Amino acid sequence: MDITILTIFVLAVFVGFEIITKVPPTLHTPLMSGSNAISGIAIIGAILATVVDGKIGMWLGFIAVIFAMINVIGGFLVTDRMLKMFKRK
């Protein structure tokens, strides 16, 4: 078992906690929709899955790309729509 990958995982969790605690409550909804879009990073796994041999694997990858893309495009667009509304007098 490779320890490098666990190291990356653990450090990333810490980075996540550090930056997210700095987000003010006012922006928690955009934070959620934005991080939602980021979880669409599964799209790169989905793209790579489309080359999986056997036909079924390929179609699973196809559906996964659709799902992840809904997440990515929808998430970033709706976050932008919300953040546009946060104005100051």
Add this chain to the structure above:
Amino acid sequence: MDNFYLDLAYLVSAVCFIYGLKMLSHPKTARNGNMIATIGMLIAVITTVLSGTSLDIKMIAIAMIIGSIIGAFFAVRVEMTQMPQLVAIFNGFGGGASALVASAEFIKNSENFIMPGQEISMLLLISIILSLLIGTLTFTGSFIAFGKLQGLVTTKPVTFTGQQLFNALIAIIIIAASYMVPTYGLSSFYTIIILSGLLGILLVIPIGGADMPVVISLLNSYSGIAAAMTGFVLYGAGQQSAGSALIICGSLVGASGMILTQIMCKGMNRSLANVIFGAVGGDDSVGASGEGQQLNIKSYSTEEAAMIFDAAEKIIVVPGYGLAVAQAQHAVREVAEFLEDKGKKVLYAIHPVAGRMPGHMNVLLAEANISYEQLKDLDEINPEFEDCDVALVLGANDVVNPAARSDKSSPIYGMPILNVDKARTVMVNKRSMNAGFAGIQNELFGYDNTIMIFGDAKDMLTSLLNDLKEL
């Protein structure tokens, strides 16, 4: 593409995500932050397409176009009040995508898993199972959460005897099936998927409508964890670079969802276990309990209220979800602007659970062009009530109930509340004397410094504005 450049490209995209999230720490920089995160995603996608060998580009492009159209349609059309539903369903798609990638990898490797004597990568197998479990559970659970928020599924907790035991049994079978993968291969795989999906449904249906903010936050976290697990799957399958990218991004999202879950639980003074297994918090319309002492309430007209506002200098508005239901955000802003033009100070006190998801109320008020600088959270605003002339409570109830501070027998005892009772005058607008979410009477309404103005929030504010103008 050379492995070095591949790693470098994914590193740049991870930095974009981290920096983008960091810029969310202030409303001024937040929009650019979101843009940077989007660029990070673009880099990741392009890198993957360029690096992949024998990819069917046409098929990927078609899938991307379909996904983009669906995503954009939802993002553009959604009302701000429906944001919790949207986030819930997007969480579901994220979890679903992760589970599908893990499935594809499982099928690709299924022969290796069952062939005797073959070396099985434990890392790969365990991460595939975890990714399947969490991803599928997030997918089905999110759809139930969506259904509850949209009113398609009852918002009341759905419970049956032995539910906890049944869930535990399912979990045990999933673990057993995981152990038997080397023996039964695909049959174990299907068992894990079906039971994970069932578990997702069973974990969300007993949760009441009022607890939905916690559930969406938790599912948000799960969608991140599922992505991280899928990262381990890719890593184990030899896609080290892409795997690391998924692990980093998934961990960020997982951490974010966890923090929001904690904040929501704290806002309701509940433990996560109590929310998940407690099956409390029912419908929006819980009837008044009827017991307790008779409150001596004073009902005022908007005309009389206008006179109090005229003499006030500092006003704090306390919006509850009832305000959004009445679509009265714009009416509030008009009243507040009129008062500000008269030289009065107006602030808004936002309780963590004022909306239907973390930060929801802030978005609803921002939509009505209320400056974010006027929106104050619980810790910031509570000291301000001491020298506040009027606290205007609009459609909020439990979050201003002083019983949470003093009455140990109250179901909401210990919940952090907005100390509106410290204000010189408390004006409470409600449709009727019905109790709030928790179904308990609010003694605040009988206080000497409290006056009630009954009626629809929007109508009340419109008539208040007219009365203010006539003074």
